[in-house]
Every structure is written in C-alpha cells, then in structure tokens.
Amino acid sequence: MTSESTYRQIVRVSSKKNRNYDEENGKQFVNHSVDCHEEVVDPFTIKRRESLQNNVYDIYGKVMLLGDSGVGKTCILMRFREGTFLAGNFISTVGVDFRTKVVTVDNTKVKLQIWDTAGQERFRSVTHAYYRDAHALLLLYDVTNKISYDNIRAWLGEIREYAQDDVVIMLLGNKADCGMDRAIRREDGERLAREYNVAFMETSAKSGQNVELAFVAVARELKCRSTGQKDTNTFNVKDYIREQTEKPQCPPCTT
Numbered sequence: 001m002t003s004e005s006t007y008r009q010i011v012r013v014s015s016k017k018n019r020n021y022d023e024e025n026g027k028q029f030v031n032h033s034v035d036c037h038e039e040v041v042d043p044f045t046i047k048r049r050e051s052l053q054n055n056v057y058d059i060y061g062k063v064m065l066l067g068d069s070g071v072g073k074t075c076i077l078m079r080f081r082e083g084t085f086l087a088g089n090f091i092s093t094v095g096v097d098f099r100t101k102v103v104t105v106d107n108t109k110v111k112l113q114i115w116d117t118a119g120q121e122r123f124r125s126v127t128h129a130y131y132r133d134a135h136a137l138l139l140l141y142d143v144t145n146k147i148s149y150d151n152i153r154a155w156l157g158e159i160r161e162y163a164q165d166d167v168v169i170m171l172l173g174n175k176a177d178c179g180m181d182r183a184i185r186r187e188d189g190e191r192l193a194r195e196y197n198v199a200f201m202e203t204s205a206k207s208g209q210n211v212e213l214a215f216v217a218v219a220r221e222l223k224c225r226s227t228g229q230k231d232t233n234t235f236n237v238k239d240y241i242r243e244q245t246e247k248p249q250c251p252p253c254t255t
C-alpha cells in the first residue's frame with residue numbers, strides 16, 4: 001500500500017491581513033501574510049489541482065515531438081512532465097498521445113500541449129494529420145544512432161510539406177549521456193541545424209540535460225511571437241541559452 005507521505009503537499013490554506021502601526025510615520029498599515037501547512041491529500045485531489053493549474057494560462061502552444069522510433073521522444077516528455085526517466089523498458093508509442101504542462105516565462109503562463117508521436121513508419125500517415133496546427137516541433141535524433149541522424153533530412157522534408165511555414169523547429173540530439181556509444185558529434189548536429197536554419201541542442205532524457213531548457217526556450221519563443229516582441233520568425237536558441245547561463249537560475253516552472 002502507498003504510504004500517506006507520498007501524497008504530502010505544501011498548500012496555502014489562508015491569507016491573513018494584520019493591521020500594524022508604523023510609529024515613525026504615525027500611520028497604520030496592512031501587512032498581508034500567508035499561512036502554509038503540510039496537508040495529506042489523495043492522488044485524485046493532486047490530479048484535480050494539477051488540472052486546475054493547467055487551465056490557468058495566458059498563451060497556448062501545441063508542440064509535437066518527432067523523430068525515428070527509439071530516439072527518446074516519450075522519455076523526453078516524461079522527463080519534462082514528470083521529472084522521471086523510463087530506463088530500459090522500451091515500449092514503442094502507438095499513434096499519438098499528448099500531455100500538457102504550463103511553464104512560466106517572465107510572468108506569462110504558457111500552456112504547452114505536447115504531442116508524443118509514434119516514430120515508426122507505419123504510423124506516419126496518422127501523425128501527418130497533427131502537423132498542420134502545431135506551433136512548434138521538437139525533432140529528435142539519437143546521438144548513438146547514425147541512421148536516426150541521417151533521417152533528419154527526410155523528417156525536415158515532411159515538416160516542410162505538412163507543417164505551417166512559420167512553425168518553430170528545434171533539432172535535439174538526444175541520449176547525450178551515452179559518451180562511449182556516441183556516433184554523432186555535437187558539431188555534426190550543429191552543422192545540420194545551421195544548414196536548415198533551425199535551433200539545436202543536445203539533450204538527455206536520462207540525466208535531464210537541457211530538457212527543461214528546450215521546452216522553456218520554445219515557450220519563450222511562442223510568447224515572443226504572440227506578443228509581437230519579434231519581427232522575425234528565426235528561432236535563435238542561443239539567445240535563450242545565453243540568457244539562462246547569465247541569469248541566476250529561475251524557480252522551477254509550475255505544472
């Protein structure tokens with residue numbers, strides 16, 4: 001049986017207004033304070049609260065994960081959504097599935113609806129149908145699998161055919177944790193991305209490397225475009241990486 005502590009959550013239970021007296025200025029002022037306590041809640045309540053949080057947002061974006069079977073699309077989504085890694089047990093995705101997560105970018109809540117697609121060829125016609133209204137595409141290859149890298153050109157061809165012209169595209173070289181088995185150098189990924197004028201990052205669903213950063217960069221880009229802060233459709237991820245490393249780490253994004 002699952003222990004109660006699994007479901008412990010810190011919740012805001014009440015906010016108080018305390019009236020205080022500022023002796024120096026001879027004025028009364030109101031001090032707002034918030035009481036927090038630990039509460040035992042059941043999994044259903046957690047899910048309901050998550051769903052309520054997911055429904056509060058300013059901008060919405062549909063993001064699709066694409067790439068050959070086995071490159072790690074499901075694992076990347078799991079890492080971003082749940083913070084966990086599905087080691088070993090490779091169960092191929094059938095058709096499409098989606099999860100949502102709200103990330104906060106400069107006080108703007110961006111709701112990402114992230115579609116995990118099946119990489120297998122036989123599902124291709126099903127997934128094409130979902131391209132048209134996607135705002136962003138995360139295209140993955142596996143750095144230990146040269147074929148998945150070589151197939152990126154074909155994936156970009158499909159994207160050109162089925163997706164919107166101004167879709168945000170980011171190329172991700174996943175499994176960057178596999179040092180010994182690496183078949184594709186980082187520079188090769190960068191070169192390919194430059195050739196197609198798309199953003200690039202290496203990621204690892206296993207270690208978590210750059211996973212949050214990739215999604216937050218997409219969310220930030222969607223926010224900039226929707227608020228007209230950018231007059232170009234070029235997505236330069238370097239801006240976000242630089243920003244991230246220069247700024248102190250921001251608090252974790254809300255789910």
Ligand SMILES: Nc1nc2c(ncn2[C@@H]2O[C@H](COP(=O)(O)OP(=O)(O)OP(=O)(O)O)[C@@H](O)[C@H]2O)c(=O)[nH]1
Binds near residue numbers: 086087093117
């Ligand atoms: N070492 C390592 N293994 C990974 C990583 N990401 C995924 N894997 C492993 O790669 C295998 C395939 O991962 P999935 O996420 O299921 O691949 P997918 O792209 O969703 O595959 P399809 O659903 O068939 O399209 C699994 O055994 C994972 O454990 C990673 O970053 N590092």
